[in-house]
Amino acid sequence: MTNNGFHFPPGPKGWPILGVALQVRKDPLGTLQRLAREYGDIASVPVMGMRRVLLSRPEYTQQLLILDHAKLYKSVLTKLVVGPLLGQGLLISEGEFWRKQRRLAQPAFHRARTNEYSPVMVECALEQMKQWRSGETRNIADEMMKVSLEVAVRTLFGTSLASDSAGIGKAMTFLMRHHLHRARNPWHVPASWPTPGNRRARREEQFMDSLVYRIIAERKQGAEPRKDLLTLLMAAMHEDGTQMTEKQLRDETMTLFVAGHETTALTLCWTWYLLGENLAAETRLHEELGNVLGGRPAEVSDLERLPYLHAVVLESLRLFPPAYMLARMNMEPVRFGEYEIPPKTTLLSSQWILHRDARFFADPERFLPQRWLGGLEQQLPPGAYFPFGDGPRRCIGQGFAMLESALVIAAIAQKYRFRLRPGFPVVPEPLVTLRPKYGIEMKIEAR
Numbered sequence: 001m002t003n004n005g006f007h008f009p010p011g012p013k014g015w016p017i018l019g020v021a022l023q024v025r026k027d028p029l030g031t032l033q034r035l036a037r038e039y040g041d042i043a044s045v046p047v048m049g050m051r052r053v054l055l056s057r058p059e060y061t062q063q064l065l066i067l068d069h070a071k072l073y074k075s076v077l078t079k080l081v082v083g084p085l086l087g088q089g090l091l092i093s094e095g096e097f098w099r100k101q102r103r104l105a106q107p108a109f110h111r112a113r114t115n116e117y118s119p120v121m122v123e124c125a126l127e128q129m130k131q132w133r134s135g136e137t138r139n140i141a142d143e144m145m146k147v148s149l150e151v152a153v154r155t156l157f158g159t160s161l162a163s164d165s166a167g168i169g170k171a172m173t174f175l176m177r178h179h180l181h182r183a184r185n186p187w188h189v190p191a192s193w194p195t196p197g198n199r200r201a202r203r204e205e206q207f208m209d210s211l212v213y214r215i216i217a218e219r220k221q222g223a224e225p226r227k228d229l230l231t232l233l234m235a236a237m238h239e240d241g242t243q244m245t246e247k248q249l250r251d252e253t254m255t256l257f258v259a260g261h262e263t264t265a266l267t268l269c270w271t272w273y274l275l276g277e278n279l280a281a282e283t284r285l286h287e288e289l290g291n292v293l294g295g296r297p298a299e300v301s302d303l304e305r306l307p308y309l310h311a312v313v314l315e316s317l318r319l320f321p322p323a324y325m326l327a328r329m330n331m332e333p334v335r336f337g338e339y340e341i342p343p344k345t346t347l348l349s350s351q352w353i354l355h356r357d358a359r360f361f362a363d364p365e366r367f368l369p370q371r372w373l374g375g376l377e378q379q380l381p382p383g384a385y386f387p388f389g390d391g392p393r394r395c396i397g398q399g400f401a402m403l404e405s406a407l408v409i410a411a412i413a414q415k416y417r418f419r420l421r422p423g424f425p426v427v428p429e430p431l432v433t434l435r436p437k438y439g440i441e442m443k444i445e446a447r
């Protein structure tokens with residue numbers, strides 16, 4: 001297909017104007033997978049009169065995230081969904097401003113610093129377990145959200161916000177749903193109209209704002225030295241000796257908070273689901289944990305002797321990547337393969353599709369942690385497995401998330417196993433992140 005000299009990749013025609021919007025709305029993951037299968041590694045996805053191009057080859061992912069990084073921007077959709085909450089935080093800021101902020105925040109995520117948070121991560125898991133009784137059924141997605149929310153709050157702010165915790169969880173879930181719905185619905189009313197949804201969004205945003213500003217103010221007054229992430233961000237200096245403004249501190253704090261806790265909670269809850277359905281893998285994990293830890297919680301120094309635990313997390317991130325799709329937009333023409341893509345096209349690369357591609361993963365739909373034990377990570381073509389993205393905008397919290405996942409799983413798996421409530425529907429729902437649509441109700445059994 002050619003248009004003004006540009007050469008579009010093949011793709012479905014879909015309905016006038018709508019394109020394949022209805023199919024995407026009904027079954028986003030299945031539709032994208034079908035398009036990749038039918039039209040190949042580069043496919044046009046017409047939606048609401050806008051051009052989107054789906055890139056499903058590792059080389060293209062690398063081009064998108066690394067080689068052409070400087071030419072591309074975060075997509076308009078991403079900014080519409082998370083912009084109102086995250087402002088100019090790291091996740092969506094661009095250009096020189098983003099580069100400076102990333103440089104400022106990076107030291108707070110060095111491995112040695114992150115490792116200092118490991119006792120808090122274990123503590124939060126142990127505390128949550130105290131609420132559980134063997135034989136009861138709980139929504140494991142909610143339980144893991146509580147653990148990771150508490151980890152995020154204590155490591156970011158150095159304090160427990162136990163009394164605000166439920167409110168924070170509710171506010172976040174509502175805001176993500178609200179903004180995603182608005183971004184996906186071209187007929188939405190302006191944000192300034194006082195509809196019930198808009199009014200509640202404003203209230204929840206104000207609640208989150210006042211919380212973060214209150215903690216920043218407390219920290220400014222406090223004399224005692226602290227080691228939490230907020231303190232590190234407040235102390236960080238630009239090369240010219242200036243520090244972040246209060247608004248920027250708010251945006252970065254909110255970004256770390258939002259980007260960090262939900263993704264990690266999802267990794268944990270998908271992992272429990274997968275282990276509960278794959279008893280051989282669960283048994284092997286129990287054996288490794290028993291041999292190395294003998295019932296005590298793991299410490300950072302134990303992790304190198306727990307390769308199967310690491311493989312379980314990698315495999316869970318492969319099958320249910322919380323970030324299931326990355327999007328960029330080009331402001332100038334870019335070439336992918338033989339196609340010259342016009343400006344203002346949304347370029348998509350999906351972990352969901354590439355992580356389940358049989359060209360790179362044998363038996364791709366099966367949960368087989370052992371596939372990672374022989375050095376698969378190093379042997380894969382770069383760009384085939386990217387749960388944390390890649391290139392300069394790779395997740396700043398990758399080490400943090402991997403550490404938290406391993407420590408929390410090690411602590412919990414030594415005490416409990418989980419079994420899906422018979423007949424419970426587990427439905428992956430691609431919102432901003434890949435969530436289980438109805439949660440995951442599992443029976444908790446003491447081991």
Ligand code: HEM
Binds near residue numbers: 090257260387
């Ligand atoms: C399993 C958990 C996590 C997953 C799967 C995940 C995934 C990702 C991905 C895919 C990106 C790249 C987005 C893009 O290129 O458009 C990203 C960026 C980011 N993540 Fe994570 N993340 C996780 C945990 C965390 C944690 C724990 C934190 C902070 C404590 C964090 C903070 C961030 C930030 C600030 C960015 C933006 C980085 C930048 O653009 O410079 N993430 N994450």
